[in-house]
Amino acid sequence: MRLIIFCFTGLLYILLTGCATTEVEKDTPLQLSELQDTALKSELAWEILESLTTEVGARMPGTAKDAEAVAWMQSKFKQLGFDKVWLEPVTFPNWVRGKERLEMLSPFTHVLPVTALGGSPSTQGEIRAEVQEFKTLKDLQAVAAGSLDGKIAYISYRMQRQPDGSGYGPARNARSLGPFVAAEKGAVALVIRSIGTDDTRFPHTGSISGSQSTQPVPAVAISNPDADLLSLTLARGKPVELLLDIASGYQGNYTSYNVIAEITGTRAPHEVVIVGGHLDSWDMGTGANDDASGIAITTAAARLVADQQRPQRSIWVVAFANEEQGLYGAKAFAKAHAHELDRFVLGNEADFGAGRAYSLRVNVRSEALPAIAELARQLAPLGIELDLTRKASGSADIGRLRAVGVPVVDVGQDGSKYFDWHHTDNDTLDKIDPESLAQNVAARATIIDFAANSRIIFGPIAVSK
Amino acid sequence: MRLIIFCFTGLLYILLTGCATTEVEKDTPLQLSELQDTALKSELAWEILESLTTEVGARMPGTAKDAEAVAWMQSKFKQLGFDKVWLEPVTFPNWVRGKERLEMLSPFTHVLPVTALGGSPSTQGEIRAEVQEFKTLKDLQAVAAGSLDGKIAYISYRMQRQPDGSGYGPARNARSLGPFVAAEKGAVALVIRSIGTDDTRFPHTGSISGSQSTQPVPAVAISNPDADLLSLTLARGKPVELLLDIASGYQGNYTSYNVIAEITGTRAPHEVVIVGGHLDSWDMGTGANDDASGIAITTAAARLVADQQRPQRSIWVVAFANEEQGLYGAKAFAKAHAHELDRFVLGNEADFGAGRAYSLRVNVRSEALPAIAELARQLAPLGIELDLTRKASGSADIGRLRAVGVPVVDVGQDGSKYFDWHHTDNDTLDKIDPESLAQNVAARATIIDFAANSRIIFGPIAVSK
Numbered sequence: 001m002r003l004i005i006f007c008f009t010g011l012l013y014i015l016l017t018g019c020a021t022t023e024v025e026k027d028t029p030l031q032l033s034e035l036q037d038t039a040l041k042s043e044l045a046w047e048i049l050e051s052l053t054t055e056v057g058a059r060m061p062g063t064a065k066d067a068e069a070v071a072w073m074q075s076k077f078k079q080l081g082f083d084k085v086w087l088e089p090v091t092f093p094n095w096v097r098g099k100e101r102l103e104m105l106s107p108f109t110h111v112l113p114v115t116a117l118g119g120s121p122s123t124q125g126e127i128r129a130e131v132q133e134f135k136t137l138k139d140l141q142a143v144a145a146g147s148l149d150g151k152i153a154y155i156s157y158r159m160q161r162q163p164d165g166s167g168y169g170p171a172r173n174a175r176s177l178g179p180f181v182a183a184e185k186g187a188v189a190l191v192i193r194s195i196g197t198d199d200t201r202f203p204h205t206g207s208i209s210g211s212q213s214t215q216p217v218p219a220v221a222i223s224n225p226d227a228d229l230l231s232l233t234l235a236r237g238k239p240v241e242l243l244l245d246i247a248s249g250y251q252g253n254y255t256s257y258n259v260i261a262e263i264t265g266t267r268a269p270h271e272v273v274i275v276g277g278h279l280d281s282w283d284m285g286t287g288a289n290d291d292a293s294g295i296a297i298t299t300a301a302a303r304l305v306a307d308q309q310r311p312q313r314s315i316w317v318v319a320f321a322n323e324e325q326g327l328y329g330a331k332a333f334a335k336a337h338a339h340e341l342d343r344f345v346l347g348n349e350a351d352f353g354a355g356r357a358y359s360l361r362v363n364v365r366s367e368a369l370p371a372i373a374e375l376a377r378q379l380a381p382l383g384i385e386l387d388l389t390r391k392a393s394g395s396a397d398i399g400r401l402r403a404v405g406v407p408v409v410d411v412g413q414d415g416s417k418y419f420d421w422h423h424t425d426n427d428t429l430d431k432i433d434p435e436s437l438a439q440n441v442a443a444r445a446t447i448i449d450f451a452a453n454s455r456i457i458f459g460p461i462a463v464s465k
Numbered sequence: 466m467r468l469i470i471f472c473f474t475g476l477l478y479i480l481l482t483g484c485a486t487t488e489v490e491k492d493t494p495l496q497l498s499e500l501q502d503t504a505l506k507s508e509l510a511w512e513i514l515e516s517l518t519t520e521v522g523a524r525m526p527g528t529a530k531d532a533e534a535v536a537w538m539q540s541k542f543k544q545l546g547f548d549k550v551w552l553e554p555v556t557f558p559n560w561v562r563g564k565e566r567l568e569m570l571s572p573f574t575h576v577l578p579v580t581a582l583g584g585s586p587s588t589q590g591e592i593r594a595e596v597q598e599f600k601t602l603k604d605l606q607a608v609a610a611g612s613l614d615g616k617i618a619y620i621s622y623r624m625q626r627q628p629d630g631s632g633y634g635p636a637r638n639a640r641s642l643g644p645f646v647a648a649e650k651g652a653v654a655l656v657i658r659s660i661g662t663d664d665t666r667f668p669h670t671g672s673i674s675g676s677q678s679t680q681p682v683p684a685v686a687i688s689n690p691d692a693d694l695l696s697l698t699l700a701r702g703k704p705v706e707l708l709l710d711i712a713s714g715y716q717g718n719y720t721s722y723n724v725i726a727e728i729t730g731t732r733a734p735h736e737v738v739i740v741g742g743h744l745d746s747w748d749m750g751t752g753a754n755d756d757a758s759g760i761a762i763t764t765a766a767a768r769l770v771a772d773q774q775r776p777q778r779s780i781w782v783v784a785f786a787n788e789e790q791g792l793y794g795a796k797a798f799a800k801a802h803a804h805e806l807d808r809f810v811l812g813n814e815a816d817f818g819a820g821r822a823y824s825l826r827v828n829v830r831s832e833a834l835p836a837i838a839e840l841a842r843q844l845a846p847l848g849i850e851l852d853l854t855r856k857a858s859g860s861a862d863i864g865r866l867r868a869v870g871v872p873v874v875d876v877g878q879d880g881s882k883y884f885d886w887h888h889t890d891n892d893t894l895d896k897i898d899p900e901s902l903a904q905n906v907a908a909r910a911t912i913i914d915f916a917a918n919s920r921i922i923f924g925p926i927a928v929s930k
Contacts, residue, residue, distance in 0.1 A: 110522045201890045225893035425666045428690035
């Protein structure tokens with residue numbers, strides 16, 4: 001069904017825009033606009049990124065660093081001269097990481113670097129249990145309920161590297177759903193091979209699903225090299241005993257804030273082009289890719305657009321709270337603005353690091369497709385091509401608005417290395433290429449400028465759930 | 466002076482071997498011997514490497530893992546059918562790693578992954594002090610004695626990546642000598658940027674020099690990304706305060722063992738071709754490159770040579786104890802065998818991971834150069850070229866024998882990535898390429914076979930100190 005819709009959309013696109021596109025290719029081949037040229041030369045995004053990672057660093061929801069990040073963001077927006085800066089509260093259950101210890105006790109002894117998965121309960125002291133390997137979540141799902149009584153389940157599936165990050169989808173369910181499936185099978189804990197493409201000994205954290213009705217078992221990730229070690233040990237055919245001791249768990253609620261900045265429009269201030277990323281990170285690394293980059297890209301893009309000339313429509317940059325543990329900021333924002341969703345004329349999020357932008361995906365009403373063709377023409381000099389094979393999702397946070405009818409565009413970025421660093425101690429500033437960061441700013445500035453200085457009606461789009 | 470000697474050696478080489486080489490190139494272009502062919506197909510080295518890293522793992526001198534590794538090696542040699550296997554005691558001061566904690570307290574707060582340098586004394590509790598950056602050890606050496614009173618010195622020099630690992634030399638003095646220089650300047654501790662070429666958030670450990678007469682300050686390394694963070698913070702021009710708390714130090718003596726295996730020669734059993742690597746590793750990673758690879762390469766090579774036919778001369782494989790903290794195994798071996806150094810007809814060590822072998826360097830008496838030319842001819846099909854621009858050192862352990870006159874050859878290996886993993890948690894089995902591991906075995910087997918099945922007198926060479 002979806003395929004048919006896309007075919008139709010594609011056809012419509014060709015019918016509506018074919019001539020314009022042809023004309024463009026002839027007249028202005030890869031001519032950067034002044035705004036793009038400025039953006040490519042601007043160091044503003046780098047400065048924002050360097051500031052957040054150096055001055056705040058890791059900023060896990062509910063920690064002292066959460067409040068520090070909110071204060072930093074508020075101050076940064078003000079310092080950059082946005083017209084309005086305000087906070088909107090976001091309350092969520094406070095998951096706290098405690099001590100973490102994983103050892104192989106037999107047949108060999110190893111201390112294995114480990115990270116509890118976000119939302120994992122405590123082991124309530126040491127668990128010593130035999131481990132049983134499953135190649136995939138599906139294999140774990142296939143065994144009888146109760147059949148793992150007293151054992152530790154281990155899912156050894158390895159995420160595949162793909163430029164668009166599409167290896168993440170098939171891998172992540174081991175993390176999000178595995179702890180519930182393991183509980184159902186009678187396991188006392190779950191160990192997963194990290195959802196990551198690297199060969200470092202860093203385990204990747206990340207949340208287990210918050211939407212299940214059953215209780216998960218304590219769940220942890222080990223790095224790819226340690227997963228190899230565990231699998232090689234299990235391959236010897238003797239019982240393998242692990243010791244697991246993690247003290248994480250929920251401790252009351254915490255209130256953080258979405259931090260929002262506005263450039264007020266001239267002609268139609270009530271109409272808002274909304275962009276953003278998430279301000280929180282995990283407690284490992286400095287969250288440079290995830291998602292200081294998104295904060296830096298969208299903030300710099302909005303600022304550069306407004307520096308050129310005050311836009312006709314307003315621009316909001318939203319630094320969402322607690323994306324990592326369940327999109328709490330996005331949900332609170334969608335709820336707080338549910339009465340005025342029609343204000344948001346177009347949304348775009350940056351939450352995939354700073355890899356080079358190469359595609360534009362859209363999710364707009366069909367009447368707006370000719371405008372999208374024009375936008376694509378403007379993005380072409382940056383090496384960005386319109387991709388109608390997939391609809392834009394709005395990504396994690398803006399995706400909550402997309403789900404309730406707000407039109408969105410996605411910028412596809414090269415994510416070949418993104419999952420090497422994602423949710424690990426290794427997500428640090430040096431992983432960001434300043435040139436591709438600036439190219440992303442140029443892309444977002446183009447989109448914001450295009451939408452904020454026009455009367456185009458991009459939505460609403462169909463509500464998806 | 467050294468240059469002149471080499472020029473002369475090179476000339477001698479050309480005079481003595483020019484014809485033979487020309488003939489070879491015509492007659493047998495890149496023809497693998499049966500032994501080389503067998504070695505390239507053999508999985509023996511991989512099996513040894515996998516066994517050591519999986520079944521023992523990290524094996525720091527003086528820990529329970531030291532004894533485990535000795536037992537493993539003894540058992541492995543026996544299992545592989547070496548004629549004699551014996552232990553020789555190696556006693557050394559037992560450096561114990563304790564808790565390690567480094568935090569930035571102001572102007573920003575960060576927890577920085579840290580490792581104490583081998584041999585570092587304890588901080589005796591928490592040190593809180595302002596940090597002062599020096600770009601190089603030389604810069605630190607240049608300030609007046611006592612001028613860093615109460616401060617933490619920080620050396621931010623970054624090691625350069627080179628295929629032959631030659632960036633290590635200029636960088637390592639910050640680690641080996643820095644703690645003594647910092648003490649002289651009045652500093653309370655030393656922080657160095659890790660001696661490593663990677664961009665991971667793993668600090669690299671390694672020993673400070675044991676040969677100084679003064680007391681070092683407590684000394685630690687931080688990763689490259691964290692060194693960037695610290696330097697970026699210092700670049701803001703405000704005082705930067707660190708908290709350092711490490712509990713390492715020396716605790717009595719420990720006796721480990723060099724594990725030695727012999728293939729007894731037929732014609733001249735008293736004459737010994739000696740090869741080996743070191744059995745110990747740091748307590749991070751599983752010491753796959755440093756130096757399980759060397760153990761695996763030399764053990765497999767000796768075994769494959771003997772599998773072909775019992776050699777005329779004996780072959781010893783030595784798994785040296787405690788190389789990492791001061792060549793204790795090598796020194797004990799050289800001392801124990803000081804009365805019979807003339808037995809060792811040729812030495813070769815493997816202690817640079819498993820990167821592809823590409824050169825042969827030699828340190829033999831000049832009369833043996835024609836024989837070396839023939840050896841080089843035999844190695845050529847493996848892509849290994851004779852390099853007369855530098856003399857062989859014998860590497861760390863066999864180098865102690867070279868220093869007292871034992872002739873040696875070195876196999877130059879591609880070390881482009883070696884210092885990405887060296888002395889970190891990231892030195893694990895997955896970093897080893899099985900093909901280049903096997904090519905190294907083929908190289909060593911060629912050398913051992915050549916020396917053990919001949920009457921060539923390679924030494925003695927000049928005693929160097």
